[in-house]
Amino acid sequence: MPDLPLLFTPLKIRGVTLPNRIAVSPMAQYSANNGYPVTHHLLHYGKFAQGKAGLIFVEATAVTRTGRITNGCLGLWEDTQINAFKPITACMAANGSVPAIQIGHGGRKSAMQRPWHGNGPPGAEDEARGDEIWQPVGPSATPLDEGWLKPRKLSETECVGIASDFADAAKRAIAAGFKAIEIHMAHGYLLHSFLSPLSNFRNDRFGGTLDSRMALPVLVAEQVRKAVPDDTPLFARLSCIDGGDEGWSMDDSVALSHKLKNAGVDVIDCSSGGNSPKGATNANLKRGPGYQADFARRIRHETDIMTQAVGFIRTGEFAEELLQQQKADIIAVGRQYLYNPNWALHAAEALGLTGDFEQWPVQYAWWLEKWQKGLKSSEQWEL
């Protein structure tokens, strides 16, 4: 029996074993009802579970109501929301996937428009559609850009309170059946805006030096670690660089990863950008296949922590290559999953692991196997 491809070699993190190293990257659906999931969420996440993704991250879920990025973002800011997530976690678990969730706070980008309404600051048209607009909070009273909402600067006491909000949301996530938690420290949202000198102009416990800019994200990691069972894997997603000549750098990300490891984080999920209006979702990087994977490689090698690579990873062969090159321990796939919810099953086939639909849901496999044979024997047909 030849060695399994790394992509399909199980990975144990604390008490949880991922059946493969394929993660569905967190992808906001902007469709929640006052923080509560709707039918779309169950179908959306259920498809990936049926498609045998090893680890499925539920999208950025707000730890406070005003920490929602948009009016359509999910939330776990109150206990009544717990039960609403249970069908999603149950569906993932029943199909063999590990249910995971990203918890976050939008910071100065909170209350922004859904992508298809403009992806910018909210305005009268959004209010007319029924969306609420509220004043966001941030490390400083500096908006993302001209025309964006001016955030209110958080006091030191409020910063400590934010760490408790993350811890409380993490407890609720565990009660809802999630087995792994990711803290959102990327893309210009609250925790990233504390890290970056482009957005943090404080001079106190939570800003000034690099160490004090890192203090709130590290406190959040410590509090979340304490709030969840010991056997729960904890991930942190970083924007490894801000993307311009100035701002948060790779050296800073390495320093932070050391601290997060000490705080009990198990995996650094390596993304980039989002803290400036020009790269609202990503850094000013030349995007090509695996364009962020070298961030994952460097953090993995310099801090001896597991990493997750993400960004334009489209084929099973390429995902396997990144793992073989020891750039990361887990491969997260985003838009390719929207395109093909059976991505893991197709990757298994491409890597020669299965040719007879053995890993597909039995309800499909029985038919597809015969269908394929039929197709082969009918190649002479004009279709």
Ligand SMILES: Cc1cc2nc3c(=O)[nH]c(=O)nc-3n(C[C@H](O)[C@H](O)[C@H](O)COP(=O)(O)O)c2cc1C
């Ligand atoms: C529809 C959509 C929603 C997203 N929402 C989130 C999110 O909630 N949290 C996050 O960290 N990244 C989010 N992202 C970024 C993805 O997780 C991923 O990092 C990015 O799309 C790059 O990977 P890809 O090239 O495989 O799509 C989102 C991306 C898309 C396309």
